[in-house]
Amino acid sequence: xxEDSGEIEKLYEYCEKLNEAKDKSLNKVDYEGIxxxxxxxxxxxxxxxxxxxxxxxxxxxxxxxxxxQHLYLCEDEELGVRVQAIRGxxxxxxxxxxxxxxxxxxxGQLLVAGDNVERDAVHxxxxxxxxxxxxxxxxxLFKHIGGLDDRNAEDLSTWETIREKVLCFIRDKVFPLKxxxxxxxxxxxxxxxxxxxxxxxxxxxVEFKLFIxxxxxxxxxxxxxxxxxxQELVEIIEGQADLDAQFNVSDGDHIxxxxxxxxxxxxxxxxxxxxxxxxxYLNKQILPVFDKLPExxxxxxxxxxxxxxxxxxxxxxxxxxxxVVQLLKTPxxxxxxxxYKIVTGQTSDRLGEDFSEQYxxxxxxxxxxxxxxxxxxxxxxxxxxxxxxxxxxxxxxxxKDAIKKQKQNAxxxxxxxxxxxxMTLPLHxxxxxxxxxxxxxxxxxxxxxxxxxxxxxxSAATLSSTSASKKGRGAGGxxxxxxxxxxxxxxxxxxxxxxxxxxxxxxxGGRSYR
Numbered sequence: 195x196x197e198d199s200g201e202i203e204k205l206y207e208y209c210e211k212l213n214e215a216k217d218k219s220l221n222k223v224d225y226e227g228i229x230x231x232x233x234x235x236x237x238x239x240x241x242x243x244x245x246x247x248x249x250x251x252x253x254x255x256x257x258x259x260x261x262x263q264h265l266y267l268c269e270d271e272e273l274g275v276r277v278q279a280i281r282g283x284x285x286x287x288x289x290x291x292x293x294x295x296x297x298x299x300x301x302g303q304l305l306v307a308g309d310n311v312e313r314d315a316v317h318x319x320x321x322x323x324x325x326x327x328x329x330x331x332x333x334x335l336f337k338h339i340g341g342l343d344d345r346n347a348e349d350l351s352t353w354e355t356i357r358e359k360v361l362c363f364i365r366d367k368v369f370p371l372k373x374x375x376x377x378x379x380x381x382x383x384x385x386x387x388x389x390x391x392x393x394x395x396x397x398x399x400v401e402f403k404l405f406i407x408x409x410x411x412x413x414x415x416x417x418x419x420x421x422x423x424x425q426e427l428v429e430i431i432e433g434q435a436d437l438d439a440q441f442n443v444s445d446g447d448h449i450x451x452x453x454x455x456x457x458x459x460x461x462x463x464x465x466x467x468x469x470x471x472x473x474x475y476l477n478k479q480i481l482p483v484f485d486k487l488p489e490x491x492x493x494x495x496x497x498x499x500x501x502x503x504x505x506x507x508x509x510x511x512x513x514x515x516x517x518v519v520q521l522l523k524t525p526x527x528x529x530x531x532x533x534y535k536i537v538t539g540q541t542s543d544r545l546g547e548d549f550s551e552q553y554x555x556x557x558x559x560x561x562x563x564x565x566x567x568x569x570x571x572x573x574x575x576x577x578x579x580x581x582x583x584x585x586x587x588x589x590x591x592x593x594k595d596a597i598k599k600q601k602q603n604a605x606x607x608x609x610x611x612x613x614x615x616x617m618t619l620p621l622h623x624x625x626x627x628x629x630x631x632x633x634x635x636x637x638x639x640x641x642x643x644x645x646x647x648x649x650x651x652x653s654a655a656t657l658s659s660t661s662a663s664k665k666g667r668g669a670g671g672x673x674x675x676x677x678x679x680x681x682x683x684x685x686x687x688x689x690x691x692x693x694x695x696x697x698x699x700x701x702x703g704g705r706s707y708r
Contacts, residue, residue: 247285298334305359340393441479463505481517
């Protein structure tokens with residue numbers, strides 16, 4: 195104890211001399227004594243952890259020695275010493291900002307701390323440095339997310355753990371304070387966007403969505419952003435979708451990634467961004483082998499394609515139509531198949547041919563499917579009433595769940611029938627036209643009441659089709675009419691595959707922060 199007391203007294207003596215000195219750089223021996231005390235008792239280490247950063251700026255020739263000794267304190271077996279040393283790290287940068295990137299890098303690695311008090315000290319230290327220099331601090335933190343080529347493969351699990359903790363810190367501590375931290379706004383939002391773009395080579399689906407959602411929240415890409423900035427987000431998503439890669443029908447992960455990316459890009463298509471690259475990839479790579487896809491992925495692909503169709507431009511639609519026609523098992527183009535005369539100005543226009551017979555046959559078939567759809571609407575509407583009565587009478591939860599599922603199936607069937615009526619209306623014209631998105635209610639989506647089909651008053655069936663529960667996505671209706679049953683077979687009988695899977699393998703390992 196006496197030795198410990200003497201050690202403490204000596205530390206206070208060094209500190210007092212340095213405080214009193216007008217030119218502290220002349221008291222190099224005293225600062226060296228403080229650095230050496232970091233190898234002493236627990237109390238001496240705690241005091242040294244306060245004093246080393248305090249006088250650090252006055253002794254640049256001892257900076258490496260002082261910082262290394264302080265980092266040993268950050269690894270000390272005593273929690274109190276570690277916490278005190280972590281709290282002192284930001285003060286190395288207060289007057290010597292050239293050390294800030296290194297200190298942030300160290301603190302990023304210390305985020306793996308298991309003790310709550312220690313981890314809280316790391317969080318507070320990082321926030322101090324973010325407020326001092328947000329640009330440099332974020333750049334240093336993001337190096338833990340990417341930068342695989344700079345890391346060795348000795349300890350992959352350590353690097354993975356650090357990376358995960360840094361991501362959580364950015365998500366939980368930095369993103370919520372973006373309005374406070376990202377100043378000046380325009381400059382810092384652009385810097386963060388560039389950091390995100392540079393570090394997306396190795397992310398999971400969940401992580402990628404996290405970054406896209408954050409970018410969407412920035413004013414840079416907000417609702418008032420010009421189309422070119424919205425297009426920038428689409429290009430980021432296109433990169434993750436691997437649109438330059440050869441499509442492999444047996445690579446389920448690639449298929450899921452494409453579907454997920456296309457779904458993620460959909461809101462930006464609605465804001466004017468181009469979907470042409472996605473549609474081109476669909477047309478050239480996916481649709482030709484569509485029949486070889488697993489059934490669940492077929493359904494997911496059809497759903498997202500249906501959603502994107504509302505945003506498709508005429509040139510995209512013309513590009514996709516031939517492949518879609520092939521999927522519908524029809525060997526010819528729409529003019530010779532349905533009797534339409536389509537004038538595009540191309541030499542392939544068959545203006546001199548008579549398609550009246552095909553057109554007559556086609557419109558008769560349209561009328562038949564419309565009659566069947568109206569009959570099915572009537573049947574499903576009556577069924578909905580029966581389901582409501584059965585639900586009121588049901589007592590067991592199992593019975594209620596079964597009835598709910600039947601109602602969900604009936605609701606989707608009603609929406610599908612109403613969609614048929616909405617889509618066949620413009621097809622009766624000798625000159626086909628794009629339907630647009632106002633008359634179609636995707637059967638698996640919960641939406642506002644639909645526009646009355648075929649120009650008629652809204653029926654009870656139409657109203658019923660918009661009032662069902664949001665549950666039961668992907669469930670199909672039980673159509674008794676064999677023609678309609680065949681028409682809907684395979685479209686509503688499965689569920690989309692989950693999209694939270696990892697997209698790319700990772701490599702690289704951990705590294706010491708020394």
